[in-house]
Every structure is written in structure tokens, then in C-alpha cells.
Amino acid sequence: MSSSNRQAASRNFLELRAPQVRDLAKKTDVALIFVTQTAQAGPHLPVGSRYFIAGEIGRRIVDRLAADGHAAIVGAVLPFGYSVYNACFPGVIQLTPETLAAVVAEVGESLARQGFRKLVILSNAGGNPPAIKLALHRLSAQSHIRAFFLDLQRARLQAMKGLLEGAHPEHDSHAGEWETSCMLAIAPELVDMSRAECWHWDPHDERHRLTLEGLSFHDRQLALGVKDDRGWIGPGGTVGDATKATAKKGHRILDNYASLFAGHIKKWVIESPVDIPREKKTM
Numbered sequence: 001m002s003s004s005n006r007q008a009a010s011r012n013f014l015e016l017r018a019p020q021v022r023d024l025a026k027k028t029d030v031a032l033i034f035v036t037q038t039a040q041a042g043p044h045l046p047v048g049s050r051y052f053i054a055g056e057i058g059r060r061i062v063d064r065l066a067a068d069g070h071a072a073i074v075g076a077v078l079p080f081g082y083s084v085y086n087a088c089f090p091g092v093i094q095l096t097p098e099t100l101a102a103v104v105a106e107v108g109e110s111l112a113r114q115g116f117r118k119l120v121i122l123s124n125a126g127g128n129p130p131a132i133k134l135a136l137h138r139l140s141a142q143s144h145i146r147a148f149f150l151d152l153q154r155a156r157l158q159a160m161k162g163l164l165e166g167a168h169p170e171h172d173s174h175a176g177e178w179e180t181s182c183m184l185a186i187a188p189e190l191v192d193m194s195r196a197e198c199w200h201w202d203p204h205d206e207r208h209r210l211t212l213e214g215l216s217f218h219d220r221q222l223a224l225g226v227k228d229d230r231g232w233i234g235p236g237g238t239v240g241d242a243t244k245a246t247a248k249k250g251h252r253i254l255d256n257y258a259s260l261f262a263g264h265i266k267k268w269v270i271e272s273p274v275d276i277p278r279e280k281k282t283m
Contacts, residue, residue, distance in 0.1 A: 011062040012055075012074045013111075024073060025115030030065075030269060031075030032058050033107055035100070035132055037125035038079050040089035042175030042238040044195040045183055047091035049175075051079045052190075053182045053254075054124040057152070060258030061265065068262075070270050075111045075119070078103065082127040085218065088228040089237050097131040104135035112145045118269055119145060122261070124152045126218040148269055150261055154216065159256040163249050166241030168200045171208075173217060174233055176240015178253055185250030196242035199234025207232075 013031070016024065034054035041049040058074040065072045083094040095103065108119045119139060123129050129151060139147040157170065160178045172178050175197075183191050201208050210220055221232065233239045268274065 011059050013076065016073075021114060024071065028071035028073065029116055030070075030072040030118045030120065030265070031111045031116035032061065032072065033075050033104065033111070033119060033121045034058055034077040035081050035104060035121065035123050035125070035128045036077060036079055037081040037083045037086075037128070038091070038093040039083040039086035039125070040091040040175075040237045041179065042195075042197060042234075042242060043236045044192045044197070044242060045175050045180060046187075046190045048079060049179060049183050050081075050124045051077060052186050053179070054122070054152070056182070056186050056254055057124075057257045057261070058122075060254060061262045064258050064262035065266060065270075068266055070266060072265070072270075073116065075116060076107050078107070081123075081125045082131055083125060084227075085127060085221065085229045085232075086237070088230050094127075095131075097134075100128065100131040101134035101138070104132055105138045108135065108139045108145065108147065109142075112139075112142070117145050118148070118273075120148045120150060120265055120269060122150045122152055126153055126216065146269075146273060148265075150264065152257065155257065155260055158260060160249075160253050161256075163252055164241075165244045166198070166200075168203075168240075171201055172240030174229075174240070175238040176242055177245050177249070178240070180242040180245035181247065181250035182253055183250065184245055184247040185254060188247060193243075193245075195236075196245065197234055197236050197238040198241040198243050199236070199238045200240070 036050040036054045038047050040047060055077045062072050080093050080095050082097050082100050083092050086092055121132055123132055132149060136147045136149050139145045164172055164177045166172055166177050
């Protein structure tokens with residue numbers, strides 16, 4: 001791709017020159033902020049896997065919005081999150097929840113000052129949401145900013161539905177088939193499939209069958225007072241069957257993520273942002 005074509009197709013704030021930032025802010029007020037993690041991703045994936053995946057999903061979201069006539073920008077992809085559960089493995093660089101909340105808020109405020117006042121904050125790691133929600137409240141308290149939160153982890157089952165071949169696709173999560181497939185689609189040179197593992201929870205383990213409904217993986221750990229991932233994921237850091245991963249599956253999962261989130265952003269961020277629910281009139 002030529003330099004001029006790359007600039008015309010820029011989807012990322014970091015690719016823009018200062019005058020382009022000013023011009024883009026006249027066309028759109030929507031910026032995406034991804035909060036990811038640097039942490040172990042099994043013995044076969046790089047510790048920055050969630051960062052690479054988020055960046056690619058952001059690129060595809062912006063492309064889909066552009067195809068529908070809506071401009072947006074990936075304002076930031078933050079490589080560090082709160083990854084204390086994975087700190088029992090080598091490879092973690094993390095921020096405290098307090099620092100992470102401040103960083104997310106200040107990145108959002110910086111973008112808003114330049115005209116990107118609708119901020120869509122997306123998490124791609126299980127430890128991040130509490131800090132992100134603190135940042136979201138700080139941003140939302142400012143009258144000129146509209147902040148939205150979307151969690152890639154909670155949408156994972158929809159994104160990979162019908163695509164995985166492992167024995168327990170509903171539990172495939174950390175460094176498993178879905179994540180390995182995405183990395184094979186994005187950067188296969190960083191993946192060592194000779195070290196890919198398969199590990200699943202014991203279906204009879206009561207820790208994963210709490211009577212409390214709607215708990216995510218990390219919420220179940222919190223409900224039981226768990227401090228890290230030892231015993232909750234495979235010895236190598238995997239949950240799922242990474243041996244069945246393919247780049248083809250990865251592209252479809254990435255496209256599904258992009259479709260889900262682009263559709264939400266188009267409707268509820270750009271076209272019909274919700275203010276106050278209207279009461280239905282009764283006859």
C-alpha cells in the first residue's frame with residue numbers, strides 16, 4: 001500500500017498527522033478505546049495476544065461503520081490492564097485498578113478535547129471491567145462527553161457460536177481455540193502450534209456450577225475469594241482446545257465480533273443514542 005493510500009485508509013489515531021486529527025473530528029465524534037492486557041496466553045501465544053486481537057477487531061469495526069457511511073476512529077488500544085489473576089505466570093505487565101481507571105479516563109478526556117466526545121470503551125480482558133466502569137462514571141459526569149462500555153469477553157459466545165470444534169466450546173476462553181484462531185489469522189508468525197494445549201475444567205467441579213446465575217469466569221472467582229488462576233486454568237495457562245485452532249476460524253470470529261459491535265455502535269451510539277426511556281402511552 002502506498003503512503004498516500006495508507007493515510008486515506010487510516011483507522012487508528014496514531015496513524016494520523018495533527019491536521020488529519022482536526023479534519024476527522026469535523027466528520028465524526030466517535031472514538032473507540034480498547035483496554036487489553038499483557039499477560040500469559042498459554043505456552044504457544046505471545047503475551048500481547050489480547051492487544052493484537054483488540055487492534056484487529058477495532059480495525060474491522062471502523063471498516064464496517066465506514067461501509068455504512070459512518071466515520072469513527074480507533075482512539076487508543078491500551079496494552080496494559082489489570083491482570084492479577086495471571087500474575088502467577090511469567091509475562092504480566094499490569095496497572096493497579098486505580099491507575100488503570102485514571103489512564104482510561106485521561107485518554108478519554110484527551111480525545112474529547114479534540115472533538116471525539118462519544119467514547120466507546122471496550123474491554124478485552126476479564127480483570128479490566130471494574131476499573132473501566134470507574135473511568136466511565138468519571139467521563140459520563142462531564143456534560144460534553146457520552147461514554148459507552150462494551151465487553152468483548154461477554155460477547156465471546158456469540159462471536160464464536162458454531163465455529164469451535166473442541167469438546168467444550170462454551171468454556172473455551174484463555175489461550176484456547178478461539179484466541180489461538182484469532183492470532184493465527186492476525187500474526188501466525190507469533191504462534192507456536194507445536195506447543196498448543198488442550199485443557200478443560202472438570203464438569204463435576206462445583207466451583208464452576210455455582211447456583212448464582214449470570215456470573216462470569218472472574219466473578220465466580222471473586223465469589224469464592226480466589227486470588228489467582230492456579231487450579232482454574234491448565235498448568236500451561238490454557239482453557240480450551242488450542243490444537244483445533246485455524247486461521248479460517250479466526251477470521252470468522254474477528255468478523256463476528258466486528259459485526260456485533262459495529263451494529264451496536266451504529267444504532268445506539270451514532271444513530272439513536274438513548275437519553276430517557278419514553279413511557280408507552282396506554283389507551
